Amino acid sequence: MTDVDVDTIVSEAISRHKVAADNADIEVRTDAPSNLRVLGDQTLLVTALANLVSxxxxxxxxxxxxxxxxxxxxxxxxxxxxxxxxxxxxxxxxRVFERFFRGDKARSRATGGSGLGLAIVKHVAANHDGTIRVWSKPGTGSTFTLALPALIEAYHDDERPEQAREPELRSNRSQREEELSR
Incomplete structure (x- = not known):
């Protein structure tokens, strides 16, 4: 596992399906670059996200x-x-995350596929200590959300940003309060 840039994962997943999107006259739009990072296998993460885009x-x-x-x-x-x-x-x-599961048979024939894409996404997420979830409404659309643990950078105590020290300060305060109450 290595330090992986989320923006790179997104751009590579989109580029894998640019031709399909263009052929279907579908615009693929992203938010601004995030500079977010995760610890993972970049190839597997791109594959998982590319399956969702596909x-x-x-x-x-x-x-x-x-x-x-x-x-x-x-x-x-x-x-x-x-x-x-x-x-x-x-x-x-x-059930969409089960291997070989295909929803409505009429729609399945029209779109092709093997029913493995979302099972692969679930497997990649699990191997990265992450999750995949879906929100969907028939006739409206779907949102698939891949959640992965954020990369935690190592800081020396005097270098850590204040927000990174807050939980530690709170826990130390709680310990002191507990000791004083004894």
Missing amino acids: NAIAYSPRGSLVSISRRRRGANIEIAVTDRGIGIAPEDQE
Whole structure:
């Protein structure tokens, strides 16, 4: 595992599916570069995100938008892929991460695929101590969010930014209060 730039993961995943997006007249839009970092295997992370982008394109109508955003949320970095496609039935949402699972058979024939893409994403997320989750509404679209632990940089005590010291200060204060109450 190495230090991986999230912006690089996003740009490489998009570039893998640029032709498919162009052919489907789908705009793939991202938020501003984030300078966020994770500890991981860059090749596997690009593959996982590329699978999400590929699905978003495949299940979206011509001329629609697919968006990718990234943010830090607590101890995690979240990368979300949102489409305005067909959505996923509520009863299928938990099963989409199973190997070989295909939703509605009519839609499955139209979009092709083996039913392995989301299982691969789930496996890559798990191997990086992360998670994958879905929000979807039929007829509206879906958002798949890949959450990975943020890279924690090592600081010497006198170099750490104040916000990195806050939990430690709080825990030391709690320990002192506990000792005084005895």
